[in-house]
Amino acid sequence: MVPPGSRQALSTGSPVPPSAHGEGTLGEVAASDPIRLPDLAGLFARRATRLRALAEGHELAAYLRLMAALAAAQEAALGDLPPGTLPGRHAVAKARRGGRAPIDPATWQRDPSWRAALAGILRSIDVPLLPEPAQRARTALLEASDETLEALADRFLGGAPAAHEAGASVFVAAALQVAWTRMAALLEPEDLASDEPETGDCPICGSPAVAGVVAPGGTRFGHRHLHCSLCATSWRYVRSRCVHCGATDKVSYRQLAGTSYLRAECCETCRGYSKVFFVEKARPVEPFADDLASLTLDLLVGEEGFSRIANPFMLAPDTEEGWDGG
Numbered sequence: 001m002v003p004p005g006s007r008q009a010l011s012t013g014s015p016v017p018p019s020a021h022g023e024g025t026l027g028e029v030a031a032s033d034p035i036r037l038p039d040l041a042g043l044f045a046r047r048a049t050r051l052r053a054l055a056e057g058h059e060l061a062a063y064l065r066l067m068a069a070l071a072a073a074q075e076a077a078l079g080d081l082p083p084g085t086l087p088g089r090h091a092v093a094k095a096r097r098g099g100r101a102p103i104d105p106a107t108w109q110r111d112p113s114w115r116a117a118l119a120g121i122l123r124s125i126d127v128p129l130l131p132e133p134a135q136r137a138r139t140a141l142l143e144a145s146d147e148t149l150e151a152l153a154d155r156f157l158g159g160a161p162a163a164h165e166a167g168a169s170v171f172v173a174a175a176l177q178v179a180w181t182r183m184a185a186l187l188e189p190e191d192l193a194s195d196e197p198e199t200g201d202c203p204i205c206g207s208p209a210v211a212g213v214v215a216p217g218g219t220r221f222g223h224r225h226l227h228c229s230l231c232a233t234s235w236r237y238v239r240s241r242c243v244h245c246g247a248t249d250k251v252s253y254r255q256l257a258g259t260s261y262l263r264a265e266c267c268e269t270c271r272g273y274s275k276v277f278f279v280e281k282a283r284p285v286e287p288f289a290d291d292l293a294s295l296t297l298d299l300l301v302g303e304e305g306f307s308r309i310a311n312p313f314m315l316a317p318d319t320e321e322g323w324d325g326g
């Protein structure tokens with residue numbers, strides 16, 4: 001989905017934002033665990049609530065309300081999910097010691113529970129809210145064979161959904177998120193290595209981060225945690241370091257005029273970028289939702305030639321035909 005072009009001024013910010021992360025807040029947020037597994041209780045409901053709040057007065061209001069409906073359907077589907085399989089504790093610890101992500105979709109054989117999640121999402125989503133082509137994509141998925149659905153999931157996870165199946169891929173991505181988030185939540189934290197992950201990809205499933213969040217605590221300027229686009233795990237990652245190539249020099253920041261809580265961290269070395277949200281007490285941030293609501297920043301840094309792996313829900317087509325694949 002490419003947002004309509006609101007050409008706000010892009011400014012280059014200083015590396016340290018003027019947020020309220022002084023020494024006074026030190027220790028207030030004690031938990032700065034290297035890896036935080038997702039908390040299943042209400043995760044998708046919170047995302048839906050945040051998306052609805054962000055939609056108020058937003059130029060992409062209809063799109064954000066649609067994504068909120070999708071997140072609400074994910075919450076319902078999660079509650080009805082049949083039992084699934086998980087790697088054993090020994091396998092998890094071994095993978096982590098070897099620096100591998102234990103539930104990487106490229107190596108971990110997914111079970112059929114994600115298809116139950118998909119059925120639950122398609123059943124519980126607020127259908128009248130869907131644009132006509134999204135309704136057709138939904139109907140096509142309801143009628144699709146297991147083999148077709150597995151092939152769609154393979155293409156999405158492999159990073160290569162066909163352009164004509166973008167609409168179906170949004171529903172598939174939502175279902176895979178439900179299954180992967182539950183798996184991640186059920187892992188035993190003590191099986192995970194306690195050292196700080198050195199990777200910009202999720203240490204649990206290997207997927208790209210959707211955004212980073214800097215919260216008070218630890219050091220004077222707070223820690224950054226990256227948030228996984230698939231399994232909702234978050235992990236600590238050095239600030240001012242490219243999440244794509246690990247370079248620390250030639251990292252600079254862009255922000256939209258008038259916003260100080262959101263920046264794009266741009267790397268001249270690999271021409272990649274990632275978003276960073278700066279949390280303050282009064283401002284709730286849900287990285288996945290806030291990422292979708294700040295598409296204007298993607299557009300602007302994109303025009304400067306920086307790129308990243310997009311939020312999976314940004315696959316939502318911006319043309320009528322785009323929803324009809326599957």
Ligand SMILES: [Zn+2]
Nearest residue numbers: 202205228231
């Ligand atoms: Zn993950």
Ligand SMILES: [Zn+2]
Nearest residue numbers: 242245267270
């Ligand atoms: Zn880089």
